Amino acid sequence: MSSLRHVMYQRLHVWIQFQGLFMVGGNHTSSRLPLPMIRMKSTKVLTRNQPMSVSDLNLAFRDLMAGNWLVQGDKALSIGRGSLRTVKVMRKLGFVDAIGVARKPCSSYVRRGNIYALPFNENSFDFVFSTAFISGARVPARIVLEMARVLKQGSVGVLLTRLPGPTPATTALVKAVDPLASYLKFSDIVHVRRLNSTVIIVFKKRFTCNEDDEDQ
DSSP states (O other): OOHHHHHHHHHHHHHHHHHHHHOTTOOOOSSOOSSOOOOOOOOOOOOTTOOOOHHHHHHHHHHHHHTTSSOTTOOEEEESTTHHHHHHHHHHTTOTTOEEEESSOOSTTEEEOBTTBOSSOTTOEEEEEEEEEGGGOSSHHHHHHHHHHHEEEEEEEEEEEEOSSSSOOHHHHHHHHHHHHTTOSSEEEEEEEEETTEEEEEEEEOOOOOHHHHHO
């Protein structure tokens, strides 16, 4: 493990441990939090590739809205298997322009596309949600990079991974999240939440400036 990766691992462990001790079951603030948060719900265990239910999606999105990670008016995108279900939940919550991408779309709400090569330009969306579990993806790094590419600067993406059991220790949570840090070349993990056996990871795309901006 490189020294930088080791430091990131230690910092993530401290964040999750701190939030697990003091923020479990707590309320979100109205501002975007700089540290991850873990909130327990139940001990229900799901298989690695089993998609989130409508009720869990609804709970997850309401939680993201309460934390101001998902804001009314955001241009939202859902990618991967189960995108139609996700888009319908978002539209019911008021995100009427939410769309999805799937290999075999079956609705006008979902566009045909490959999650490893999204059919959109850079900086196109305010919010991107991946229904594909990173823990079971063939090329997880490519999914993360594509999500970051189509996100606007300062906007957030949501990744999902699955835990091996119902009551993991802090170390298990860190191990579930840690690999993603190496994929986020231009983003930072800003929020972590556990929902049943699913870990919801929110990352924020950094603001960058180009040389032309610096010369002005």
